Amino acid sequence: MFDQKYLELLSVEYPTIGSAASEIINLKAIQCLPKGTEYFFSDLHGEYEPFLHLLKSASGMIRAKIDNIFENSISDEECSQLATLIYYPEEEIENIKCQTDNFEDWCKVTMYRLVQVCKEVSRKYTRSKVRKKMPADFAYIIDELLHGDHLDINKKSYYSKIIHSIIDAGMAEKFICKICVLIQHLSIDNLHIIGDVYDRGPRPDIIMNELINFHDVDIEWGNHDISWMGAASGNLACIANVIRMGVSYNTFDLLEDGYGINLRALSIFALETYKEDPCERFLPHILDENKYDYVDVQLAAKMHKAITVIQFKLEGQLIKEHPEYGMDERNVLEKINYENGTIELNGSTYELVDKNFPTISPEAPLKLTDEEEVLIRTLAASFSRSRLLEKHVKFLYSNGGVYKCINNNLLYHGCIPMENNGTFARVKIGEKFYKGKEYLDYITQLAYNAYNLPLNSPDKKEATDFMWYLWCGPKSPLFGKSKMAAFENYFILEKEPSEENLDPYYRVSLDEDVCNMILEEFGLDSKSGHIINGHVPVKIIKGEKPVKANGKLFFIDGGISKAYQPKTGIAGYTLIYNSKQLSLAEHKPFQNDQNGIIRDNTPKIMSVEIMKERVTVAKTDVGKRIAEKIESLEELLKAYKDGTIKEKN
Ligand SMILES: O=P(O)(O)OC[C@H]1O[C@](O)(COP(=O)(O)O)[C@@H](O)[C@@H]1O
Numbered sequence: 001m002f003d004q005k006y007l008e009l010l011s012v013e014y015p016t017i018g019s020a021a022s023e024i025i026n027l028k029a030i031q032c033l034p035k036g037t038e039y040f041f042s043d044l045h046g047e048y049e050p051f052l053h054l055l056k057s058a059s060g061m062i063r064a065k066i067d068n069i070f071e072n073s074i075s076d077e078e079c080s081q082l083a084t085l086i087y088y089p090e091e092e093i094e095n096i097k098c099q100t101d102n103f104e105d106w107c108k109v110t111m112y113r114l115v116q117v118c119k120e121v122s123r124k125y126t127r128s129k130v131r132k133k134m135p136a137d138f139a140y141i142i143d144e145l146l147h148g149d150h151l152d153i154n155k156k157s158y159y160s161k162i163i164h165s166i167i168d169a170g171m172a173e174k175f176i177c178k179i180c181v182l183i184q185h186l187s188i189d190n191l192h193i194i195g196d197v198y199d200r201g202p203r204p205d206i207i208m209n210e211l212i213n214f215h216d217v218d219i220e221w222g223n224h225d226i227s228w229m230g231a232a233s234g235n236l237a238c239i240a241n242v243i244r245m246g247v248s249y250n251t252f253d254l255l256e257d258g259y260g261i262n263l264r265a266l267s268i269f270a271l272e273t274y275k276e277d278p279c280e281r282f283l284p285h286i287l288d289e290n291k292y293d294y295v296d297v298q299l300a301a302k303m304h305k306a307i308t309v310i311q312f313k314l315e316g317q318l319i320k321e322h323p324e325y326g327m328d329e330r331n332v333l334e335k336i337n338y339e340n341g342t343i344e345l346n347g348s349t350y351e352l353v354d355k356n357f358p359t360i361s362p363e364a365p366l367k368l369t370d371e372e373e374v375l376i377r378t379l380a381a382s383f384s385r386s387r388l389l390e391k392h393v394k395f396l397y398s399n400g401g402v403y404k405c406i407n408n409n410l411l412y413h414g415c416i417p418m419e420n421n422g423t424f425a426r427v428k429i430g431e432k433f434y435k436g437k438e439y440l441d442y443i444t445q446l447a448y449n450a451y452n453l454p455l456n457s458p459d460k461k462e463a464t465d466f467m468w469y470l471w472c473g474p475k476s477p478l479f480g481k482s483k484m485a486a487f488e489n490y491f492i493l494e495k496e497p498s499e500e501n502l503d504p505y506y507r508v509s510l511d512e513d514v515c516n517m518i519l520e521e522f523g524l525d526s527k528s529g530h531i532i533n534g535h536v537p538v539k540i541i542k543g544e545k546p547v548k549a550n551g552k553l554f555f556i557d558g559g560i561s562k563a564y565q566p567k568t569g570i571a572g573y574t575l576i577y578n579s580k581q582l583s584l585a586e587h588k589p590f591q592n593d594q595n596g597i598i599r600d601n602t603p604k605i606m607s608v609e610i611m612k613e614r615v616t617v618a619k620t621d622v623g624k625r626i627a628e629k630i631e632s633l634e635e636l637l638k639a640y641k642d643g644t645i646k647e648k649n
């Protein structure tokens with residue numbers, strides 16, 4: 001069954017009977033351990049401070065562990081202080097230093113407590129896995145402290161000796177910081193980000209840096225992420241779109257300081273073109289102030305309008321070039337009566353609130369002026385030169401996809417386009433129709449082609465154009481709405497034309513049988529599987545619930561994004577899947593002090609499904625791979641024993 005060549009290759013890593021046998025023993029032991037804890041987040045929308053807090057605190061689970069361990073021995077206030085120390089060790093140590101007379105004593109007590117917390121969070125991992133996460137300079141000491149028997153009288157003095165030596169060597173602060181970070185890292189085994197890292201909030205770039213440094217993370221692309229990926233692939237409409245979103249949410253720090261996108265040409269153009277225009281409909285939302293790159297609101301409004309008009313022109317051009325997208329209704333600039341200042345949409349005429357279009361010629365509304373053309377090319381050049389954006393987009397590709405099947409759960413941001421009768425919608429691309437999993441696989445391929453194919457490849461342009469469709473096309477699984485009503489929101493006062501209708505998916509998937517059908521389409525076991533969705537904020541204020549379809553379907557966009565908190569009433573969810581249960585942490589709005597520390601924000605944690613039996617590693621996807629490895633190692637052992645392969649002593 002195993003071919004000789006494969007076993008020969010394996011024998012390089014395990015050259016003797018002894019090494020192969022001990023690896024088999026090791027792997028079999030791992031299989032029996034409880035599975036690691038998976039954390040699911042969605043719709044982070046650039047909110048780096050709350051997100052980093054959720055990572056550091058394992059969304060409240062570290063605090064829950066502290067309460068468990070020290071329930072009867074230390075006060076609630078001390079538990080709270082210990083939690084803050086674990087999340088923000090450096091800052092909190094400075095605080096303590098100012099507050100306490102005997103810092104050395106505090107260090108001693110704290111180190112003991114931290115070792116206890118660390119023992120608790122590392123309990124379900126092998127010693128070797130924990131060692132791999134340890135800071136190199138303290139690995140030996142932490143290992144000793146974690147694995148000794150503190151009740152043994154001889155060992156007891158040995159441990160206090162270690163603690164005292166750390167203090168005497170002046171290393172206590174460093175040790176405390178390192179063990180706090182180790183506790184953070186051990187608390188989250190895998191991280192799943194179900195889309196929309198980008199737009200609205202201040203610094204998605206900081207979130208991306210954090211994700212890149214995290215040990216195990218996957219990202220299911222959201223419509224906002226794909227738009228940045230499209231921009232990085234050179235799609236001009238996507239470039240205009242991400243700049244428009246950035247300017248409209250006042251995230252100049254991200255654009256200029258983070259990604260080094262030079263907006264000087266845009267500001268000069270906007271000031272000249274919209275000199276006398278107050279651009280009232282384009283005043284930016286100010287959710288956060290910029291730290292490095294302040295832009296006056298009046299100027300920002302002009303820049304916002306300038307890039308929006310360019311975007312609508314570029315979008316109109318794409319729509320005309322691709323009748324197969326079926327998006328003619330969105331070619332809005334060609335539907336305007338420039339003389340009357342009205343627009344005809346779906347048979348109704350609406351008056352525009354802003355009728356000033358100095359760069360649009362009514363005979364050719366989609367044509368960029370020479371200045372607009374130069375401007376968008378300049379911006380595009382800036383995008384292609386941004387090394388940090390390149391690094392982040394590469395990570396989105398290497399660790400991401402349209403969907404992910406993991407441990408019998410199906411993760412995606414938006415939806416699987418469906419019909420009203422609960423069957424998969426058929427979508428035509430080129431000459432072929434696609435649906436369900438095949439459709440998602442095909443568009444994943446197109447997304448890779450957009451970024452990776454060489455410029456002269458004939459398929460490159462098709463794929464790059466399609467990135468814009470994925471951002472806002474009606475059958476895009478990342479978007480899942482009938483239209484993106486950006487134009488209507490800017491230019492029309494009536495509410496009705498700006499309504500965006502959700503794909504039938506969002507209604508039919510409330511039926512458990514439909515969820516089961518979707519899970520099976522992706523080769524998952526519908527009895528134990530779940531679908532985990534982002535994208536649509538759960539309006540808790542209005543009584544909506546994140547758990548749907550009799551527990552098969554989770555919507556976990558609870559509004560980490562400040563822009564959505566008035567709609568949801570909370571500050572986001574984390575779905576947590578450990579060996580015993582699935583639970584949802586519901587977060588309260590985050591308030592940080594002047595040092596950036598978020599205190600007293602322990603979420604409400606609700607258990608949503610208790611596992612029938614404790615889930616071991618053997619039952620997970622990693623476990624399945626381990627089982628295959630055990631099988632091949634056993635085959636290698638046989639080959640060593642019957643002499644087909646020689647040991648390399
Ligand atoms: O209110 P904003 O930030 O202008 O954005 C509104 C647009 O964002 C969208 O909700 C898409 O963003 P999400 O994927 O975050 O929902 C559109 O449907 C809508 O037109």
Ligand SMILES: [Mn+2]
Nearest residue numbers: 196222223535
């Ligand atoms: Mn979204």
